[in-house]
Amino acid sequence: MDNLTSTSNINKLFPVFFKLEQLRVLLIGGGNVALEKLQAIINNSPNTKVKVITRAVNEDFSALANANENVCVAIGDYDASYLNESDLVIAAVNDIATSEQIRNDAKQAGKLINVADKPELCDFYLGSIVTKGSLKLAISTNGKSPTVAKRLKEVFNELLPDELEQVLDNLQQIRNELKGDFQHKVSELNKITKTLIEKPAPKDAEDYWFL
Ligand SMILES: C[C@@]1(CC(=O)O)C2=NC(=C\c3[nH]c(c(CCC(=O)O)c3CC(=O)O)Cc3[nH]c(c(CC(=O)O)c3CCC(=O)O)/C=C3\N/C(=C\2)[C@@H](CCC(=O)O)[C@]3(C)CC(=O)O)/[C@H]1CCC(=O)O
Numbered sequence: 001m002d003n004l005t006s007t008s009n010i011n012k013l014f015p016v017f018f019k020l021e022q023l024r025v026l027l028i029g030g031g032n033v034a035l036e037k038l039q040a041i042i043n044n045s046p047n048t049k050v051k052v053i054t055r056a057v058n059e060d061f062s063a064l065a066n067a068n069e070n071v072c073v074a075i076g077d078y079d080a081s082y083l084n085e086s087d088l089v090i091a092a093v094n095d096i097a098t099s100e101q102i103r104n105d106a107k108q109a110g111k112l113i114n115v116a117d118k119p120e121l122c123d124f125y126l127g128s129i130v131t132k133g134s135l136k137l138a139i140s141t142n143g144k145s146p147t148v149a150k151r152l153k154e155v156f157n158e159l160l161p162d163e164l165e166q167v168l169d170n171l172q173q174i175r176n177e178l179k180g181d182f183q184h185k186v187s188e189l190n191k192i193t194k195t196l197i198e199k200p201a202p203k204d205a206e207d208y209w210f211l
């Protein structure tokens with residue numbers, strides 16, 4: 001198979017949107033990387049129960065954790081017993097042996113794990129997230145360039161208009177009010193939104209969002 005037909009560049013990650021507030025997260029570490037992960041959790045799903053086990057916390061981590069009543073910090077050494085009361089695990093410690101130990105323990109306990117910045121130890125990656133009200137886009141580069149994912153987030157943040165929420169509200173109302181069988185609803189909703197894909201590629205946001 002030559003390079004053009006090879007599937008090696010296909011992103012095989014399976015995207016899901018967790019109801020994280022219904023799950024319990026164990027976060028190991030209290031440094032800069034752990035801070036980024038905690039920020040991502042709180043920005044997206046602020047009522048998530050997060051248990052942190054770490055030898056030490058830095059100042060910013062401490063401030064964010066203290067400001068959130070759902071975040072509970074234990075100072076000390078990680079051990080496998082912390083996994084018992086968690087559904088998802090995120091490890092952000094500064095040595096590979098501990099990271100590998102946490103990964104092995106998590107697998108033994110049947111938990112899904114992200115080891116920050118260590119793709120080979122991860123069951124899932126965190127994505128770069130664009131949020132406009134109810135709309136959320138998650139971006140992955142297949143682990144190739146988190147920086148590009150971050151830049152694309154900035155592009156979409158600019159491109160998507162704030163009025164999008166109004167569009168979604170309108171569509172939700174129409175959806176709730178539509179009578180008839182399933183097929184009828186699907187065809188009505190497709191009709192109403194058809195111009196979204198008929199327009200030429202947008203030059204700026206106003207070209208696209210017309211509803
Ligand atoms: C999207 C985002 C979400 C988040 O973390 O919340 C995220 N990384 C972000 C930023 C970022 N991370 C790094 C830099 C420095 C510049 C650079 O290296 O590029 C920057 C940029 C910056 O901070 O400006 C360092 C880094 N990251 C990984 C490695 C290891 C490796 O690649 O082997 C190294 C090198 C470590 C070293 O050199 O030691 C690995 C991963 N990082 C991922 C996610 C997963 C793949 C996502 C995908 O499929 O694209 C994956 C595989 C696993 C994971 O960690 O989940 C978040 C953007 C947040 C936003 O939107 O602002």
Ligand SMILES: NC(=O)c1ccc[n+]([C@@H]2O[C@H](COP(=O)([O-])OP(=O)(O)OC[C@H]3O[C@@H](n4cnc5c(N)ncnc54)[C@H](O)[C@@H]3O)[C@@H](O)[C@H]2O)c1
Nearest residue numbers: 029030031032033034053054055056077078092093094117
């Ligand atoms: N900081 C960055 O910008 C950056 C960038 C790329 C990669 N990384 C990598 O990401 C990892 C974490 O980086 P960081 O900057 O957050 O490191 P850090 O040293 O600031 O934080 C590591 C945290 O892990 C805790 N820890 C270590 N061993 C522990 C144990 N056995 N039990 C409980 N807690 C323990 C420490 O107390 C500390 O809070 C490292 O592997 C680092 O090389 C960091």
